[in-house]
Amino acid sequence: MTTQEIIETEEFQSVVKDYRGMCLWFFPEDFKPRNTYELNRVLESIERYGDMAAYKRIGRIRKWLSQTSSVESSDFSPSRV
16 A cells, blocks of 8 residues: 555545544644655654553554565665676
């Protein structure tokens, strides 16, 4: 699953909606992550300021993200000189 696909999932959208007021109040109201860096900022904020339920929900999303990172890094092949 790509970063953009993760951002579009119902799970991600739901956790952001549920924790926007508590954990993401310092982001603009219409903020939507556009890349992996911004996605991680959102996830970290919810983990840091949310409750245990939020932490568990973010854990499921992080699993998807780690699978994405593994696939991207396995595509890397250094050129030989």
